[in-house]
Structures are given as C-alpha cells and as structure tokens.
Amino acid sequence: xxxxxxxxxxxxxxxxxxxxxxxxxxxxxxxxxxxxxxxxxxxxxxxxxxxxxxxxxxxxxxxxxxxxxxxxxxxxxxxxxxxxxxxxxxxxxxxxxxxxxxxxxxxxxxxxxxxxxxxxxxxxxxxxxxxxxxxxxxxxxxxxxxxxxxxxxxxxxxxxxxxxxxxxxxxxxxxxxxxxxxxxxxxxxxxxxxxxxxxxxxxxxxxxxxxxxxxxxxxxxxxxxxxxxxxxxxxxxxxxxxxxxxxxxxxxxxxxxxxxxxxxxxxxxxxxxxxxxxxxxxxxxxxxxxxxxxxxxxxxxxxxxxxxxxxxxxxxxxxxxxxxxxxxxxxxxxxxxxxxxxxxxxxxxxxxxxxxxxxxxxxxxxxxxxxxxxxxxxxxxxxxxxxxxxxxxxxxxxxxxxxxxxxxxxxxxxxxxxx
Numbered sequence: 001x002x003x004x005x006x007x008x009x010x011x012x013x014x015x016x017x018x019x020x021x022x023x024x025x026x027x028x029x030x031x032x033x034x035x036x037x038x039x040x041x042x043x044x045x046x047x048x049x050x051x052x053x054x055x056x057x058x059x060x061x062x063x064x065x066x067x068x069x070x071x072x073x074x075x076x077x078x079x080x081x082x083x084x085x086x087x088x089x090x091x092x093x094x095x096x097x098x099x100x101x102x103x104x105x106x107x108x109x110x111x112x113x114x115x116x117x118x119x120x121x122x123x124x125x126x127x128x129x130x131x132x133x134x135x136x137x138x139x140x141x142x143x144x145x146x147x148x149x150x151x152x153x154x155x156x157x158x159x160x161x162x163x164x165x166x167x168x169x170x171x172x173x174x175x176x177x178x179x180x181x182x183x184x185x186x187x188x189x190x191x192x193x194x195x196x197x198x199x200x201x202x203x204x205x206x207x208x209x210x211x212x213x214x215x216x217x218x219x220x221x222x223x224x225x226x227x228x229x230x231x232x233x234x235x236x237x238x239x240x241x242x243x244x245x246x247x248x249x250x251x252x253x254x255x256x257x258x259x260x261x262x263x264x265x266x267x268x269x270x271x272x273x274x275x276x277x278x279x280x281x282x283x284x285x286x287x288x289x290x291x292x293x294x295x296x297x298x299x300x301x302x303x304x305x306x307x308x309x310x311x312x313x314x315x316x317x318x319x320x321x322x323x324x325x326x327x328x329x330x331x332x333x334x335x336x337x338x339x340x341x342x343x344x345x346x347x348x349x350x351x352x353x354x355x356x357x358x359x360x361x362x363x364x365x366x367x368x369x370x371x372x373x374x375x376x377x378x379x380x381x382x383x384x385x386x387x388x389x390x391x392x393x394x395x396x397x398x399x400x401x402x403x404x405x406x407x408x409x410x411x412x413x414x415x416x417x418x419x
Contacts (some may be wrong), residue, residue, distance in 0.1 A: 003030045004101040007092055009082045009251070010108030011035025012044070012411050014280030016063050018106050021310035023072045031074050032100055034092075038079035039133060040066060045299060046138040048161040049329060052143060053168060061133070061168040085255035087273055092264060104275055104313045107252060107263055108306075111245035111281040111297065116153060120215030126223040127215060127239045130158055139240065147171050151226045153212055155182035157328050159242035159263030160195065164330040167202045174205045174234055176212055176226065178243075186326075188347050188360050191335070191372045198331055215239060246293060247282040260284065262295040267319035268312050269305055276310065279305035288321050289369070289387070298326050323387045325380070332356065336380035339370030339387045348398040351376060359383075361398050368393045382409040 006022060008015045011033050019033050033068035035041065050056035061316045069076045077094070084093040085105065092100045113129035119128055130140055142148070148171050152159045155177035175182075181192045185261040196206050207228070216225040217235075226234045249259040257271045258264040262284030269277050269285060280302035284295040303320040311318050326337040333356065345361035351358030359373040359380075368391055382405050386393060397403060 004103045005030025006104045007102040008033045008106040011041045014106035016419035017303045017306035025314045034077045036081045052165045080377040087126045087281045107278040109248035110283045116241045124217040124223040151236040154242035270318045341370035
C-alpha cells in the first residue's frame with residue numbers, strides 16, 4: 001500500500017496550516033491534504049465583505065499558491081470527501097474509491113450552515129446560505145445590479161457583515177433575529193447595542209425577538225415573502241439564512257470517535273484514538289480560558305491549533321492554550337475581541353462610544369476574561385498579551401481615573417521579566 005504518513009481531511013485554514021506546520025517542523029513523510037471543494041484552499045472572512053463588493057478577487061483569496069504544494073511535497077486531493085475511516089487498518093476511504101493509509105490522521109472537517117426549519121426554506125429559489133466560495137460567487141452575482149430587497153435571517157457575525165456589505169451596494173436590507181439582541185452569545189449588551197445602532201444609521205432594519213414562520217414564493221418558485229410570528233410579512237427578492245453552523249462530525253461518529261457538539265479532543269487535540277487529531281470548527285476542546293470544553297469558529301483558533309497538532313505528530317506534544325481572538329468589520333467599525341466574554345458578570349466601558357473608539361472590559365468572578373474593542377487596535381493587542389500572561393487586572397483598576405492600559409502592560413512585562 002506504500003508509505004503511510006499523515007492524512008489531513010479538510011483543506012480550510014486549519015487543514016492547510018497543519019500541512020505547512022508539519023513541513024516547517026521538518027516532517028518529511030508522506031503528507032496528503034483532502035478538500036471537498038474543487039479549488040485551492042482559500043480565506044473565508046472576505047466572503048461576506050470585500051469579495052461581495054468586488055474589491056477582493058477570487059485569486060486574492062488563495063491561502064497558498066499552487067506552487068506551494070509541489071515545493072513542500074504536499075499531495076492536494078481536491079473535490080472529494082472522506083467516506084469512511086478504518087481505525088484498525090489506519091486507512092481513510094475517499095468517495096472516489098481511493099484508500100489512503102495513515103500513521104496520523106487529522107480531522108479538519110469544519111462546519112456547515114444550519115438550515116431554517118420552516119416551509120419554503122428548502123424548496124424556493126433565492127434562499128441562500130453563505131459559507132463557501134461557491135455560495136459567495138452566487139450571492140455576488142445576485143447582488144450585482146439594481147437594488148434588491150434582501151432579508152437576512154440571523155444577526156450573527158456573518159449576517160451583520162453581509163447586511164453592511166449589501167447596504168454599501170445600495171440594497172434594502174432587513175435583518176430578523178430570534179434572540180432579544182444581536183450577537184447575544186458572542187458580545188456584551190453594550191457592544192451589541194452599538195452595532196445595532198450603527199446598522200440603523202446606515203438604513204438597515206433590524207427586527208429582534210422575532211421568529212420566521214414561513215417563506216412564500218411566486219408561482220415560478222422564487223422567494224417573495226418572509227412571514228414572521230404575528231403574521232407580519234416582509235417582501236423579499238433574496239433571503240440569506242445565517243443562523244449558525246453545525247460541526248461536521250459524521251465521519252468521526254461513523255468511526256466511533258467521541259462526539260458532542262464537535263469532535264471531542266484532549267488538551268493536545270487528540271481524539272480518543274491517539275492516532276487521530278481534530279481541530280478548528282469541528283473540534284470541541286478543553287479551554288483553560290473558559291474552564292470547560294468549547295468549540296470555537298475562528299481563523300485564529302484553527303491556525304493556532306494546527307501548530308499544536310503538528311507538534312504532537314512530530315513527537316513534541318504541547319497543550320493548546322492560545323488566547324482566543326476574533327474580529328469583524330462592519331462599515332467604519334473594526335471590532336476586535338480578545339478572550340472569551342461569555343459568562344461575564346461585570347463590564348467596564350472605556351473610550352468614546354459616540355466617537356466610535358471604545359473598549360468593553362469583561363470580568364467573571366473578579367478576573368478579566370475578555371476585552372471587546374472598536375477601532376482601538378492597541379487595546380486589543382495589549383489585552384491579548386495580558387490575558388496570555390494571567391493579568392490580575394480588576395474592574396476597579398479600569399474604573400480608576402487616569403487608567404492607562406499601555407502602562408499596565410509595561411508593568412506586567414517588567415514583572416514577568418524579573419520573576
């Protein structure tokens with residue numbers, strides 16, 4: 001059957017970065033990267049922003065040029081999925097019928113959009129999701145031309161970024177969110193309300209605490225109406241559903257690996273089979289920052305986890321302890337989040353919200369857990385370093401007149417240097 005080596009299932013950010021990290025560590029065995037899309041691995045964040053406006057070309061999305069794979073001796077298998085893992089024989093069967101042997105297997109299978117469970121969501125044309133390049137190409141074509149009435153279902157990061165982009169393109173946009181506020185699971189009420197206010201200033205209509213009950217279409221089967229609870233009907237030429245994602249765990253479950261809102265892994269990102277790792281959007285891992293198992297959907301998480309997986313495969317296992325961070329761009333607002341703010345019990349606001357430059361410091365049980373910043377990149381960078389070093393910053397410290405984050409960071413670094 002030939003040399004085994006490493007097989008990586010999933011050619012997104014985490015999968016590609018795993019291959020690059022392995023070669024960077026000097027791994028010289030066979031290395032195969034399997035992707036289900038018939039294109040080179042690409043960046044996803046621009047798909048809801050610059051790619052839709054035409055500012056970002058398809059070629060600009062590529063994470064690595066084609067020459068990288070030949071130069072690094074990485075076999076890229078595109079346009080197919082893994083169908084089955086044989087753990088006893090340590091092989092992966094692809095849908096094409098090809099069998100790949102492995103010494104180590106990496107599952108970077110990502111996630112897929114949740115479907116809207118209402119009449120018309122599947123049967124009508126003009127109802128889209130935005131996850132992959134093909135989705136974005138379809139949506140870009142539909143948003144090119146005269147103004148349309150766009151309804152976005154879900155006020156998460158993708159939904160709000162898409163709403164902002166569509167408004168820039170001149171379309172009429174309504175966002176419908178079932179929760180009582182936008183990004184309720186990801187942001188503080190302060191940040192959430194500021195984002196909603198900015199969208200309102202731009203002319204986006206955001207409806208909170210509203211449920212979609214049905215989608216109605218024309219005789220030709222094209223969506224025309226979004227019906228809400230209370231029988232309110234919103235005209236729509238186009239509907240984009242952005243109500244979250246589901247981790248792709250089916251392959252792992254079929255192989256009888258432990259799953260539960262993701263493929264369950266240990267601190268080194270190993271599954272309950274020591275020869276199989278999982279990372280990125282599909283993995284549920286023990287986070288020292290959350291104090292429990294979590295699953296994170298971000299480029300940073302996938303990329304940093306790739307380095308930990310490569311270290312383990314190369315015989316130098318380390319726990320995954322990176323500070324999580326996220327970002328989003330909407331209009332003139334660059335939102336950056338350091339740490340995990342969910343479950344906070346106290347917040348302190350600094351800066352100038354009306355002027356569009358401010359930060360929200362989040363604490364739980366007196367300990368800093370995360371910082372949300374808008375147009376204050378220095379705050380974000382310092383917050384990441386403080387969270388990584390185990391800062392003792394308190395809410396009272398931040399409230400104190402004359403509080404300066406840069407001074408605190410310098411003192412913390414001096415303390416660590418002389419410790």
